[in-house]
Amino acid sequence: MDTYKIIEIKENVFKDNERQADLLREELKKDKTFLLNLMSSPGSGKTTTVLRTIDALKDEMNIAVLEADIDSDVDAHTVAQTDTKVIQLHTGGMCHLDADMTKQGLSELGTEGIDFAILENVGNLVCPAEFDTGASKNAMILSIPEGDDKPLKYPLMFSIVDVLLINKIDAIDIFDFDIEAVKERVSKLNPNIKVIPISAKTGEGIGEWADWIRTEIKSWNQK
Amino acid sequence: MDTYKIIEIKENVFKDNERQADLLREELKKDKTFLLNLMSSPGSGKTTTVLRTIDALKDEMNIAVLEADIDSDVDAHTVAQTDTKVIQLHTGGMCHLDADMTKQGLSELGTEGIDFAILENVGNLVCPAEFDTGASKNAMILSIPEGDDKPLKYPLMFSIVDVLLINKIDAIDIFDFDIEAVKERVSKLNPNIKVIPISAKTGEGIGEWADWIRTEIKSWNQK
Numbered sequence: 001m002d003t004y005k006i007i008e009i010k011e012n013v014f015k016d017n018e019r020q021a022d023l024l025r026e027e028l029k030k031d032k033t034f035l036l037n038l039m040s041s042p043g044s045g046k047t048t049t050v051l052r053t054i055d056a057l058k059d060e061m062n063i064a065v066l067e068a069d070i071d072s073d074v075d076a077h078t079v080a081q082t083d084t085k086v087i088q089l090h091t092g093g094m095c096h097l098d099a100d101m102t103k104q105g106l107s108e109l110g111t112e113g114i115d116f117a118i119l120e121n122v123g124n125l126v127c128p129a130e131f132d133t134g135a136s137k138n139a140m141i142l143s144i145p146e147g148d149d150k151p152l153k154y155p156l157m158f159s160i161v162d163v164l165l166i167n168k169i170d171a172i173d174i175f176d177f178d179i180e181a182v183k184e185r186v187s188k189l190n191p192n193i194k195v196i197p198i199s200a201k202t203g204e205g206i207g208e209w210a211d212w213i214r215t216e217i218k219s220w221n222q223k
Numbered sequence: 224m225d226t227y228k229i230i231e232i233k234e235n236v237f238k239d240n241e242r243q244a245d246l247l248r249e250e251l252k253k254d255k256t257f258l259l260n261l262m263s264s265p266g267s268g269k270t271t272t273v274l275r276t277i278d279a280l281k282d283e284m285n286i287a288v289l290e291a292d293i294d295s296d297v298d299a300h301t302v303a304q305t306d307t308k309v310i311q312l313h314t315g316g317m318c319h320l321d322a323d324m325t326k327q328g329l330s331e332l333g334t335e336g337i338d339f340a341i342l343e344n345v346g347n348l349v350c351p352a353e354f355d356t357g358a359s360k361n362a363m364i365l366s367i368p369e370g371d372d373k374p375l376k377y378p379l380m381f382s383i384v385d386v387l388l389i390n391k392i393d394a395i396d397i398f399d400f401d402i403e404a405v406k407e408r409v410s411k412l413n414p415n416i417k418v419i420p421i422s423a424k425t426g427e428g429i430g431e432w433a434d435w436i437r438t439e440i441k442s443w444n445q446k
Contacts, residue, residue, distance in 0.1 A: 041264045041265045041266060041346070041369075042264045042348050042369055042373055042376065042377065043264060043366070043368060043369025043370045043373060044369075069376050070349060070376060070377060070378075070379070071375065071376060071377070071378050072372070072375040072376045072378075074372050074375055074376070093349075093353070093379070094349075095318065095347070095349035095350055122349065123264070123348065123376070123377075124318070124347060124348070124349055125265050125346065125347070126293060126316075126317075126318035126345065126347055126350070127318055127349070127350070130316070143266070143368065145266060145366065145368035145369075145391065145394070146264075146265055146266025146267075146368075147266045149295070149297050150265055150266060152294065152295040152297055153265065153292050153293060153294060153295050153297070153346070154265065154293060154294070154346075155293075155294050155295075156293070156316070168368065170397075171368070171394070171397055171398075174393075174394055174397065175394075
């Protein structure tokens with residue numbers, strides 16, 4: 001199947017994004033749709049990680065994906081090959097999604113019967129960190145080629161996420177990247193963060209990542 | 224030498240950024256300081272490329288560097304090791320520099336006797352493309368691990384730059400990246416763009432990049 005909508009989402013008219021985000025979280029709770037907001041730099045491997053996640057969890061739950069980009073539909077096209085429900089959102093030049101934009105995307109996509117929705121945010125380490133999307137949990141990917149100094153440069157992003165995936169660990173031998181240094185830098189900003197090294201390419205670490213998602217969804221459903 | 228200022232730059236009070244950018248360009252022309260605005264995603268190798276550029280050109284011209292980041296001074300610290308004049312600019316959470324912010328940085332740095340100033344913009348493929356900094360020329364880096372689909376997703380950035388460096392080509396064997404596909408995608412957006420594959424790590428392609436800079440500075444000085 002290769003059918004998916006592309007929608008141009010409109011800029012938020014609500015000044016109080018925090019309130020909109022809380023309202024969306026309540027709605028999603030009623031619908032029993034757990035929403036994960038996945039953020040990272042451009043090219044860190046978000047879409048490949050989404051594909052691995054779908055593959056690991058598709059037999060246990062109904063998954064849907066929202067792909068947000070400034071332009072293009074390459075990611076929605078890729079995800080659609082897996083027969084997963086997917087929608088492409090165009091942000092009209094904006095480098096983030098807020099709660100109302102996320103809600104527009106979810107309404108177009110339709111969340112009925114969806115247990116787990118993944119929002120692949122715009123590739124950016126600055127703007128997306130500043131806007132609560134209404135997600136149940138926030139995740140980010142830092143990839144090995146980007147370097148281990150990123151928590152120093154983009155502290156807000158590393159502070160607001162629940163889980164950090166360190167991707168492309170299959171390439172660690174050719175890049176100068178100190179995983180322990182990243183863990184130390186990140187834990188200073190965010191003591192409760194969970195760090196999971198993965199390779200979306202080889203599948204390494206995806207088991208641990210899928211377990212994290214299962215546990216979070218279970219505990220969220222019991223609240 | 225490891226002495227450099229860190230300044231917190233203030234948000235632009237000028238609504239007409241284009242006008243401010245043109246005024247800054249005129250001032251820099253009078254001062255004979257060629258300003259290069261260098262943009263990319265986080266972790267694509269901007270600072271390593273800056274170090275290679277300094278090394279290739281330092282015997283021919285006086286170089287200075289402006290490092291812009293949301294936070295930290297790791298890049299200014301790195302550049303300062305080369306005895307190059309450098310300043311660290313903090314953008315107060317903003318994901319770009321505009322012309323007035325660039326001017327504040329240049330004033331603090333001091334451009335007297337500087338032939339070539341490099342502005343290392345905030346790591347981001349969205350916001351920096353939207354603001355003219357007043358630079359003489361605009362450059363961007365796309366690194367191999369980021370993937371060859373980036374011109375489709377961030378068309379504005381690829382449209383507004385004069386030169387595209389494709390960095391980390393030493394890693395091309397382990398990533399699925401089609402350089403010819405990137406050239407084709409980019410030339411559709413920007414027919415006059417110059418594309419130079421480099422490895423800031425090994426030095427490959429830095430000769431051609433240094434030649435491009437020499438030619439541009441010479442032709443700019445003759446205008």
